[in-house]
Amino acid sequence: xxxxxxxxxxxxxxxxxxxxxxxxxxxxxxxxxxxxxxxxxxxxxxxxxxxxxxxxxxxxxxxxxxxxxxxxxxxxxxxxxxxxxxxxxxxxxxxxxxxxxxxxxxxxxxxxxxxxxxxxxxxxxxxxxxxxxxxxxxxxxxxxxxxxxxxxxxxxxxxxxxxxxxxxxxxxxxxxxxxxxxxxxxxxxxxxxxxxxxxxxxxxxxxxxxxxxxxxxxxxxxxxxxxxxxxxxxxxxxxxxxxxxxxxxxxxxxxxxxxxxxxxxxxxxxxxxxxxxxxxxxxxxxxxxxxxxxxxxxxxxxxxxxxxxxxxxxxxxxxxxxxxxxxxxxxxxxxxxxxxxxxxxxxxxxxxxxxxxxxxxxxxxxxxxxxxxxxxxxxxxxxxxxxxxxxxxxxxxxxxxxxxxxxxxxxxxxxxxxxxxxxxxxxxxxxxxxxxxxxxxxxxxxxxxxxxxxxxxxxxxxxxxx
Numbered sequence: 001x002x003x004x005x006x007x008x009x010x011x012x013x014x015x016x017x018x019x020x021x022x023x024x025x026x027x028x029x030x031x032x033x034x035x036x037x038x039x040x041x042x043x044x045x046x047x048x049x050x051x052x053x054x055x056x057x058x059x060x061x062x063x064x065x066x067x068x069x070x071x072x073x074x075x076x077x078x079x080x081x082x083x084x085x086x087x088x089x090x091x092x093x094x095x096x097x098x099x100x101x102x103x104x105x106x107x108x109x110x111x112x113x114x115x116x117x118x119x120x121x122x123x124x125x126x127x128x129x130x131x132x133x134x135x136x137x138x139x140x141x142x143x144x145x146x147x148x149x150x151x152x153x154x155x156x157x158x159x160x161x162x163x164x165x166x167x168x169x170x171x172x173x174x175x176x177x178x179x180x181x182x183x184x185x186x187x188x189x190x191x192x193x194x195x196x197x198x199x200x201x202x203x204x205x206x207x208x209x210x211x212x213x214x215x216x217x218x219x220x221x222x223x224x225x226x227x228x229x230x231x232x233x234x235x236x237x238x239x240x241x242x243x244x245x246x247x248x249x250x251x252x253x254x255x256x257x258x259x260x261x262x263x264x265x266x267x268x269x270x271x272x273x274x275x276x277x278x279x280x281x282x283x284x285x286x287x288x289x290x291x292x293x294x295x296x297x298x299x300x301x302x303x304x305x306x307x308x309x310x311x312x313x314x315x316x317x318x319x320x321x322x323x324x325x326x327x328x329x330x331x332x333x334x335x336x337x338x339x340x341x342x343x344x345x346x347x348x349x350x351x352x353x354x355x356x357x358x359x360x361x362x363x364x365x366x367x368x369x370x371x372x373x374x375x376x377x378x379x380x381x382x383x384x385x386x387x388x389x390x391x392x393x394x395x396x397x398x399x400x401x402x403x404x405x406x407x408x409x410x411x412x413x414x415x416x417x418x419x420x421x422x423x424x425x426x427x428x429x430x431x432x433x434x435x436x437x438x439x440x441x442x443x444x445x446x447x448x449x450x451x452x453x454x455x456x457x458x459x460x461x462x463x464x465x466x
Contacts, residue, residue, distance in 0.1 A: 017087060017352040022304070024351040027214070029089075032350025033358025035218045036091050038376060039384050040341035042165075044366055045243060047071045047094045051334060054103040056112045057271060062332070065256040068370055070333035073255070076363030078324040078336050083356030086317040089303055089345050090296060090338045091359045092324045098287050099334035106268070106280050112259075114268035116329040118277065121265060122284040123325030123335070129289070130318035139293050141448035144309045146430050148398050149410040151298035153417030153426050155392030158340050160418045162385030165378040166198040167241065193237045194379045197228045202383035209347075209387065217348045217384050224380035240377050248371035255367045259332025279462060284325075286459055287424050288335055292321045294423040295338045302392055303346045344384040347391060405441070409434035428456035 014020050019029060048067035055061045075093035082090050106115040129135040163169040164182075168190070172183050185191060190199075201224030208216035228245035231237060269277040296318075300311040311317065324336035345355050399410055409430045417426030435453035438445040445453075 013354070017083075017354045019352050019354065022351040024349060026354075028349030029352055029354040030358055031215050031218055032089060032345035032348040033355035034345075034362065035221070035348040035384065036089070036339075036342055036345030036350070036355065037359045037362040038218065038221050039344035039381050040091060040093060040339050041362075041366070041376060042243065042378065042381065043075065043093045043096070043339075044068060044072050044363075044370060046096070047099055047333060050099050051103050054107050056107040056115065057110055060112060062112060062259065063256070065253075066258040067333065069255040069257055069367060070259045070331040072363050072366045072370065073257075073260075074324070074327045074331040074333045074336050076360045076367070078320065078327050079356050079360030079363060081323070081360075082317070082320045082338075083353030083358075083360060085353075086313055086320050086356075087353035088296075088300065088305065088311075088313065088317050089350035089352060089355040090299060090317065090342045091345070091356055092321065092336050093339050093363075094328060094334045095288070095291065095337040095339075098284060098291070098337070101280070101283060101287070102334045106272075109276060109280075110268045110271035111264065112332070113262045113264040114271055116259075116332055117263045117265040118268045118281050118284065119329030119335050120263055120326050121281055121329075122288055123322055123327070123329060125281075125285050126288055126322035126325055127319060130315065130322050133315070135289065135293075135318050135322075136314050138448055138452065139297070139314065140310060141446060141452075142431070143406070143434070145399050145403070145406040145410055146413060146427075146434060147297055147301075147309060148395050149406075149413035149430060150294045150417070150423070150427060151301055151392055152396045152399070153414040154294055154298045154340060154423060155389040155395070156414065156418040157389070157421070157423070158343060158385045158392065159389030161340070161421075162382040162389065165241070165385075166382035167192075167194055167239075167379070168198060168382075192239055193231045193235060194228075194240050194377065197224055197231065197377070198379040198382055200224060200227060201380055202386060205383045205387050215348065217344055217387070220383060221376070221380050224383065225376050228377050228380055229375065240379065243375075243377045245375055245377045245380070247375065251369055251371050253368065253370050261330060262332060263329055283459075283462070284335060286455070287422075288322075288325055288337055290424045290427045291422075292318075292337045294417075294427055295340055295342070296321070298392060299338070299340075299342045299346055301395065302343060302388075303351050305351070341385065343388040343392065347384070347388045405434065405437055405443075409437065424459075428459060432456050432460075 048064045051067050052062050052064050071094050078092040102115050169182050172178050201220050205220035232245050305312045328334050328336040412433050413426045413430030416429045432453045435445045
């Protein structure tokens, strides 16, 4: 008699994160989590530079040490929470762009405690919308072609961010008197060892991924970092940008929790005025709402976590994302949101929240080892953004270009996201143009889409309203 083989029972870890069910493995999740951390660890250095560059209404400035601690703490706790609650390979950290709003628009009009109080209020608004189901209903009301366009636009955005951070593409200075906004390298041509490191890392990543080598993204980043450290030590290169790839004199630093809990929820409405503070809050909520929506849907789609255009476990994911904004205010690190660089871990094979637990754990470790974050230069991590952005672009084949209701709205969404460096701007342009087209053709787009279009009209005209 033939004996049937008994199936190996899944471990508790596998069952909790549904690793096998989603076609992943423990190794892929760990590699994906590490890759996401490496790709976005720059935020631990960049956020302090942005928040630390501005003074509040009293002239007070934040110290680099306390902002660094706040950044790593919020990112670590919220990313682990995303993994445990949302079970999605999505990492959370202080949002770029919106941290500039806090530093350069809000802080000069109020104290830092009041600015972070508005950040907490933003998070509360987003959590309420998520808990009530309004946020998910709004996301589900957006037509599938526009959702795909968001993914494609974010892919272009990620790739452009990678090219710019590596120095492969740079801004044309205003003094040049040119209408061309960007150029290749410096003075229109590529030069310098940092660009060589970027090109070596990019080509290595492309080859390894094409050959199906496990850990291709992480291997390439580590290899490029090693090359960068060697090159810098031999040739003493001085134009790496934010991070110079040199071994630190000390790998341990004590965290500074000085910003934790310094929050004034209502003072901003007194210092800046009710109208100005309300506009600040509106801007934070709208940016946090739609930036996260675009990132979550695109990264989840790339990870195969969508079905019929809907993201699995979206309600829990949105709740954690909203809580991230609250955590950003409480810790003093600016609103925290889902990061585009999560796509790097997904490209490495991450499909579950275990990858997020790994990423978050590394951020918490970084509280004590922040000097190590200074080893990986942008030129070593940027190839991951370029490659993953290219992979996300492949979704463009699913767009029904022949349907006139979507042709221009889809194009505007795809183009404006990278051109303006804003996911919210791209989504807004797509929604407004879609609703106008539908109404002009005698087709009702629905109350939610119409309401969104009106909301974005206010967003685009906020300066006129002000």
